[in-house]
Amino acid sequence: MDAETTFLLEMALVLVTAGATAVLFSRLRLPVVIGYLAAGIILGPSLFSSSLISDIGTISNLANIGIVLLMFTLGLEFNLRRLRKVGLFAALAGIIEIALMIALGYGLGQFLGWSAVQSVFLGAVMSISSTAVIIKVLSDASMMRKEFAEAIIGILIIEDIAAVVILTLASPLAAGDAVTFSSILLQVAFIGIFMVIVLVLGLAIVPRIMDRVYRNHSAETLLVVSLGLCFGMAIVAHLFGLSVAIGAFLMGVIVSQSKAQERLDERIAPIKEMFMAIFFISIGMLIxxxxxxxxxxxxxxxxxxxxxxxxxxxxxxxxxxNKDARTSLMTGLGMVAMGEFSFVIAKTAFDLGAVDQLFYSSVVGAALITMLFLPASFRRAPRTIDNLSRFIPGSVKETLRRVDRLRSDMTAWMSVHLDRRREVRRQIFWIFIDLVIIFLLQVFAVTFYDIVEMLGADPAGIGAITYLAFISALIALMLPPLLNILNRVRFIGLMLIRGVMEAGHFEKGAEGRLFKVFVDLIVAGIGVVLFFMFIPIAPHVEEFPLLPVFGIIIGLIVSYLLWDANKSAYDRMCQILTGGFKDE
Structure with missing residues (x-):
């Protein structure tokens, strides 16, 4: 049998098997993705003595096309208008959640005895939920218009963006077991610069071209031009040493700003679904x-x-x-399924040789378990929350109710006073700018260290002196934006607390205490961030007790900033103890 006939026969076998498993799992009310994986296992070399597909490499190449199309359509859906709609809530919630999950996954990988690179990839896989499975569960439960559903969708968008960054970092991480904060920092900065340049140049040219094609040519021509741009930008990203996924995603974002977006969504969706089915089948073949x-x-x-x-x-x-406790719990219980990008990340790491077959199979097995768990568990989520609330101490419940009431008062006050809301947003914007300045100084510091090391400076002699002098200058440059952040936090706190006091839910004289609690919590958070931000710019001196010394320094800074709160709490405790002794 010649090569062309073999290819056609095997493609027919792949698609027929995929269709059969999709129908079966749909009738069983299970995610279709699991059916595609099952089809891959059936066709692969592991279940039977030999694989039913002779040219697995061709199937893998077709699967890569599915990744490119997936990222392109994601960019089409995630346009700049939707970015503004997602807002600060999803960005903040997503960043917190992703950071916690990556840390948890890394710790689990270390506990299992895996290497640093495998642990990082485990954290990356665990940080991404399944958009397809979660949206299907929400739709089947008729809950898409609920408040927690909107929160879930917003966080899923942030996770998709994080997946793009993670895929771009995959190649540098797979290069060796040395995972350093400075290398990741430089890579993220490079990604950011690449994205900004591509978006600025692309938004100035591509939407106009697409609008002209949309007006003057057929839908087929529009589809061909858009796919050409998609794969062209994927190649550009690859030439710059980045993932093809980020190039396809950026072109999708750019094209989404044209009038052709809706027509392209309709045209590309069937093609994307076919190649994504092949992608999941290729993953199944590796299981x-x-x-x-x-x-x-x-x-x-x-x-x-x-x-x-x-x-x-x-x-x-x-x-x-800024969501209430019940909405937060429903949001958390609605996202417990690993998803498409988890498979993409795992397959990318496996293809790069960063993880072994044990890691790959274990992660895929865990993902299948979570996909089966979510539909059944989410139906019982309200009852689970009610049962959980019975075990929560009354003091914790009362604290959560007070926090919810405090935030609702702030929200109501800001909706009435539009001028003050604009001022608060302006202050938050400048806090973001100050954080960007500190981040850029971080990048400059890491680059400086690399240059000094390339010049061969003695790390115990002139190199150490150079590092210490540079750190002193760098801290001096960081202090103005840092102090600006603290002052702006105090300003925001003062405005918001005054609005809360106007609602009349707190007694007179509580303004000062509320202000201290608000500012002290924010400052404590900044102190924790400072600890991690100063680690990559610390002196690179061998046998230097880096973490203890910098921990003490940052601890002293935080203690100084929180001195008033600590002193008042200590005095209050002394008064209580003194009163107790007098009563006795």
């Missing part, structure tokens, strides 16, 4: 079901840690981003 069964305990551990950690981290991030 060794016997290895999954042999290591089912690891898969269950990963799944359980993911479910508990995801529910907790999303709930915390949502609550800290």
């Amino acid at each position: 060794n079901p016997w290895l999954v069964i042999d290591n089912i305990l690891i898969a269950v551990v990963i799944a359980v840690v993911f479910i508990i950690g995801k529910a907790f981290s999303v709930s915390v991030g949502t609550f800290l981003s």
Whole structure:
């Protein structure tokens, strides 16, 4: 049989098997993705003595086309208008949740005895939820218009953006086991610069071209031109050493600003779905079901840690981003399913040789468990929250109610006083600018260290002196934006607390205490961030007790900033103890 006939026969076999499993799993009310993975296992080399597909490399190449089209359509949906609509809530909740999950996954990987690179990839896989499965569950439950559903969708968008960054970082991370904060920092900065340049140049040219094609040519021509731009930008990203995914995503964002967006969505969707089916089948072909069964305990551990950690981290991030406790818990319980990008990240790491077959099979097994768990658990989510509330101490419930009331008063006050709301937003904007300045100084510091090391300076002699002198100058440059952040936080706190006092829910004289609590919490958070921000710019001297010394320094800074609160709490405690002794 010639090569052309073999290819056509195997493509027919792949698509027929995919269609059959999709129909079967749809009738079983299970995610279709699991059906595609099952089709891949059936066709792959692990279940039978030999694979039913002779040219797995061709299937893998077609699967890569599915990744490019997935990222392009994601960019089409995630236009700049939608970015503004997502707003600060989803960004803050998503960043908190993703950071917690990456840290949790890294810790779990270290506990399992995996390498640093494998642990980082485990954290990355665990940080992303399944958009397709979660949206399907919400739709089946007729809950798409609920407040927590909007929160879930916003966080999913942020996770999709994080997945793009993670995929771009995959190649540098896979290059070796040395995962340093400075290398990640420089890579993120490079990604940011690339994205800004591409968006600025692309938004000035591409939408006009697409609008002209949209007006003067057929839908087929529009589709061909858009796909050409998509794959062209993917190649440009690849030439700059970045993932093809980020190039396709950026072109999707650019094209979304044209009038052709809706027509392109309709035209590309069927093509994308076909190639994504092939993608999931290719993942299934790499799964060794016997290895999954042999290591089912690891898969269950990963799944359980993911479910508990995801529910907790999303709930915390949502609550800290100005949602009430019940909405936060519903949001957390609605995101406990690993998804498409988890498979993409795992497959990318496997193809790069960064992870082994054990890691790959365990992660896929855990993802399947979570996909099966979500539909059943989400139906019982309200009852789960009610049962959970019975075990929460009354003091904790009262604290949560007070926080909810405080935030609702702030929201109501800002909706009435538009001028003050604009001022608060202006202050938040400048806090963001100050943080960007500090971040750029970080990048400059890391670059400076690399240059000094390239020049061969003695790390115990002139190199140490150079580092210390540079750190002193860098801290001096960081102090103005840092002090501006603290002053702006105090200004925002004063405005918001005054608005709360106007609502009349707190007694007179409570303004000062509320102001201290608000500012002290924010300052404490800044202190924690400072600790991690100063680590990559610390002196690179061997046997230097880096973490203890900088921990003490940052601790002293935070203690100084919180001195008033600590002193008043200490005096209050002394008064209570003194009163107790007198009563006795």
